[in-house]
Amino acid sequence: MVWNLCKSLVTFILILLGFIFVLLLPREMEVEAIGFSQYEAAHPFTMDLYMDNMKAFVTYFQTEKGFGTTLAGTPILEEVQRYLGRSLKIIIPTFILVLLFGTLVGVLQFNYRSKKRGKILSFFSSILSSIPDFFLFIAIQYLLIKLIQAGLPRFHLFGSDYWYSFIIPLISLMIFPLLHMVRMTVVAMESEMSQEYVRTVLAKGLSRIQAIKHILRNCWSTIINQSQWVMLYIISSLPIIERLSNYNGAGDQLLYSILNNEDIRAFALMLPFLLIMFFIHVGANVLKFIILPKEGKQG
Amino acid sequence: MRKVFHFINHNFLLCFGMLMLVLLLSFTFLGQYAPFINQGVEEIPFKMTDGKISVPPYEPSSEHLLGTDREGRDLLSLLAMGAKETLLIIVTITILRYLLAIPLAYLAHKNVFGANPLLKVLNGFFSYVPTIVMVILLAMLPPLLLTESRPYYLIVIIAAMEVGRAAETIKQELDECTRKEYILSGIAVGAGPVRLLKSYYLPFLYGKLLVSIISDLGKVMFLLGQLGFIGIFISQDIIQVEIGMFEIRNESISWPMLLMEATSDIRGPIWIPFWSAFAMTFTIFTFNILAQGIQNLEKKKASYLV
Numbered sequence: 001m002v003w004n005l006c007k008s009l010v011t012f013i014l015i016l017l018g019f020i021f022v023l024l025l026p027r028e029m030e031v032e033a034i035g036f037s038q039y040e041a042a043h044p045f046t047m048d049l050y051m052d053n054m055k056a057f058v059t060y061f062q063t064e065k066g067f068g069t070t071l072a073g074t075p076i077l078e079e080v081q082r083y084l085g086r087s088l089k090i091i092i093p094t095f096i097l098v099l100l101f102g103t104l105v106g107v108l109q110f111n112y113r114s115k116k117r118g119k120i121l122s123f124f125s126s127i128l129s130s131i132p133d134f135f136l137f138i139a140i141q142y143l144l145i146k147l148i149q150a151g152l153p154r155f156h157l158f159g160s161d162y163w164y165s166f167i168i169p170l171i172s173l174m175i176f177p178l179l180h181m182v183r184m185t186v187v188a189m190e191s192e193m194s195q196e197y198v199r200t201v202l203a204k205g206l207s208r209i210q211a212i213k214h215i216l217r218n219c220w221s222t223i224i225n226q227s228q229w230v231m232l233y234i235i236s237s238l239p240i241i242e243r244l245s246n247y248n249g250a251g252d253q254l255l256y257s258i259l260n261n262e263d264i265r266a267f268a269l270m271l272p273f274l275l276i277m278f279f280i281h282v283g284a285n286v287l288k289f290i291i292l293p294k295e296g297k298q299g
Numbered sequence: 300m301r302k303v304f305h306f307i308n309h310n311f312l313l314c315f316g317m318l319m320l321v322l323l324l325s326f327t328f329l330g331q332y333a334p335f336i337n338q339g340v341e342e343i344p345f346k347m348t349d350g351k352i353s354v355p356p357y358e359p360s361s362e363h364l365l366g367t368d369r370e371g372r373d374l375l376s377l378l379a380m381g382a383k384e385t386l387l388i389i390v391t392i393t394i395l396r397y398l399l400a401i402p403l404a405y406l407a408h409k410n411v412f413g414a415n416p417l418l419k420v421l422n423g424f425f426s427y428v429p430t431i432v433m434v435i436l437l438a439m440l441p442p443l444l445l446t447e448s449r450p451y452y453l454i455v456i457i458a459a460m461e462v463g464r465a466a467e468t469i470k471q472e473l474d475e476c477t478r479k480e481y482i483l484s485g486i487a488v489g490a491g492p493v494r495l496l497k498s499y500y501l502p503f504l505y506g507k508l509l510v511s512i513i514s515d516l517g518k519v520m521f522l523l524g525q526l527g528f529i530g531i532f533i534s535q536d537i538i539q540v541e542i543g544m545f546e547i548r549n550e551s552i553s554w555p556m557l558l559m560e561a562t563s564d565i566r567g568p569i570w571i572p573f574w575s576a577f578a579m580t581f582t583i584f585t586f587n588i589l590a591q592g593i594q595n596l597e598k599k600k601a602s603y604l605v
Contacts, residue, residue: 015427022436045441126312126591130584132521134528135576141565142573228426236429240525243562255529258435270432277427 001289005282012278019270024053027261053263060264067268076268080250084272087242087249089166091234091276094174098230102181103223107212109182110189122186129179133237137172137244144168169241176237177230181223188222189215221292224284231280235273313592319585327386330379342370356568366570368557374571378578381552386582388454388533388553389519395458396465397512403462404469405496408477418470421463430460431525438531450533457522461515468511472504506597514590517583524579527555528562554578 026049060068067076109125112118144152156162192198192215201211239251250269257265307314355371357363365374406414425433434457437443443452476482485499501508526532532555557575564571 011423012427015424018424019428022433025436025440027439027441126588127584130517130587131580132524132576132583134524135580138561138565138569138573138576142569145569232426232429236431237525239431240528243528244565246562254432255435258432259439259529273429274427 001286004285008278008282008285012274012281016271016274019274020057020267023258023263023267023270024050024057026050026053057263067264076265080268080272083248083250083253083269086166086247087238087251090170090173090238090242090247090249091231093166094170094177094234095227095231097170097174098177098181098234099223099227102178102230103185105178106182106185106189107216110186111208111212113186113190125179125182128175129183131175133172133176134240134244136175137168137241140168140172165245165247169245169247173234173237173241177233180233181226181230184222184226185219188219192218221288224287227284228277228280231277235276310592310596312588312595316585316589316592319581320589323382323386323582323585326379327382330382333379342372356571358568359570365574366568368571369560369568374557374574377552377557378554378574381554381556382578384553385520385523385555389516389523389582392454392458392519393512393515395454396462396515397508399458399462400465400469401501401508404466404473405492405500407466407470408473409492418463418466422467425460425463431522434460434522434526435529435531438526453533457519461518465511465515469504469508472507473500476500476503506593510590510594510597513586513593517586517590520579520582520586523555524558524576527558530559532556532559 026045067080069075105121105125109118109121112121148155155164189212195218198211198215201214235251238249239255241247242249242252243255250272254266254269254273257269355367356369357367357371359366363373363375365378367373368377403414403418406412407418437456438453443449443456446452482495482499485495490499523533533553554575558572561572
């Protein structure tokens with residue numbers, strides 16, 4: 001267990017370093033005047049420049065004793081906290097809802113899979129799972145705009161200033177991982193279905209619900225393993241959805257700082273996301289160790 | 300006739316997917332000949348209606364079924380004309396990805412040339428860092444921004460990003476295959492590694508490969524759409540706009556291009572991002588349904604009990 005955690009920590013640090021190495025590749029543009037109204041854009045790309053970038057990165061942290069301040073003078077750390085707070089308001093509920101409802105609907109779909117309503121359920125989930133989140137978001141907006149025109153009470157569709165601002169981004173982010181979770185649960189349960197212990201449970205005269213409970217207990221490892229995928233998906237899609245909804249959270253700011261070559265800021269904004277992934281990874285391992293001692297030890 | 304019905308009834312998803320694929324392909328290749336498609340995709344600078352001048356973008360109407368973009372180009376025509384380029388890009392990326400992934404998976408399976416550790420490193424990295432962040436970081440690198448062959452580099456980058464994931468899936472299938480007896484017979488007759496891969500492993504993987512390739516087509520479309528919102532496209536050039544100012548310009552009419560100004564379009568002419576995203580959704584949907592249909596076909600073949 002401790003060995004496993006150390007291994008995860010080392011992997012995390014290596015990944016962090018890898019990310020920094022890619023981030024620091026020289027990408028500054030040099031505009032040079034070559035006569036009247038004539039300019040040339042050059043992107044020098046040499047090893048020396050790369051080394052300089054890395055040195056500057058290290059000395060920055062040494063002199064600033066931390067992340068330092070933005071051009072406007074606010075400490076970067078404070079800024080990151082503000083943006084991240086907003087983003088977490090989307091990330092955490094989405095993550096919890098996906099795991100909870102994904103498993104729940106998965107069990108329902110498994111239970112009814114040979115009945116008509118089960119088939120309808122699975123057909124709809126396979127249709128919905130092909131809808132990309134950005135389309136879902138735009139479609140919801142389009143629908144709401146039409147509805148507001150038709151007389152629905154007016155409310156603010158964009159921005160992050162209202163208590164309900166996070167709801168539409170949350171819904172658009174949730175659907176895809178939710179349906180993935182449902183599918184994974186069903187697949188895991190179907191593969192357990194033919195095991196002998198299920199027959200034993202039924203032979204003992206216990207109900208169908210009891211049998212499903214037994215099956216579900218053996219599916220925990222699949223569900224826990226999927227949690228990492230769910231989080232990665234949420235983090236990958238968050239920037240785009242935040243940008244579309246003008247939500248102004250850490251994801252959108254991350255994109256902005258990468259596109260504007262603000263290395264330090266991009267790093268400061270990416271770090272929390274990497275840390276979240278790391279905690280989910282460690283959390284999943286610890287959970288596995290607690291509820292599935294046998295598999296946890298195998299790693 | 301009865302047999303046909305029986306087949307459709309039992310392979311509903313497959314037939315549905317095929318139907319959608321036919322629709323998509325006919326929109327792509329025959330769409331330009333349809334009477335309502337304006338092949339030149341001309342711009343309309345302004346329109347006079349009842350003595351009033353109005354400027355684009357125009358809302359969806361009977362004249363422009365899906366409305367027009369900000370330059371007054373008919374959106375439906377734009378989508379039809381851009382479909383070929385879009386599909387070509389996603390197919391190229393996906394095929395390239397699998398051309399890289401299959402040898403990598405085989406080498407990793409044989410555990411030679413350090414392919415296995417490479418695969419682990421790749422997958423470990425991308426289980427933490429979102430693919431899209433890496434694509435943005437690499438796509439904005441100066442040597443790639445300035446060359447003429449930028450489209451090719453970008454296609455390689457996007458293909459390479461998820462090679463690890465594709466290779467891992469194939470490797471697991473290969474690992475499973477190894478335990479089968481016919482592989483042993485192949486080794487016994489003295490087949491070399493290349494022949495083993497070609498005639499002993501791959502024929503049993505074709506079905507599964509097809510499923511993952513087709514579903515990857517959808518994934519690539521999704522990624523290209525996301526990149527479109529950020530303003531990164533496969534084909535773009537840097538152009539001097541003002542004195543000393545440079546901007547990235549696009550001359551292509553592939554679908555993600557239409558999403559370039561989505562963040563402001565969504566507050567005004569929302570039909571532009573809506574219908575372009577819809578076209579992408581339709582594509583993703585087609586490939587996903589098709590992949591699922593083929594997968595079900597495979598499943599049925601393998602089981603004796605229906």
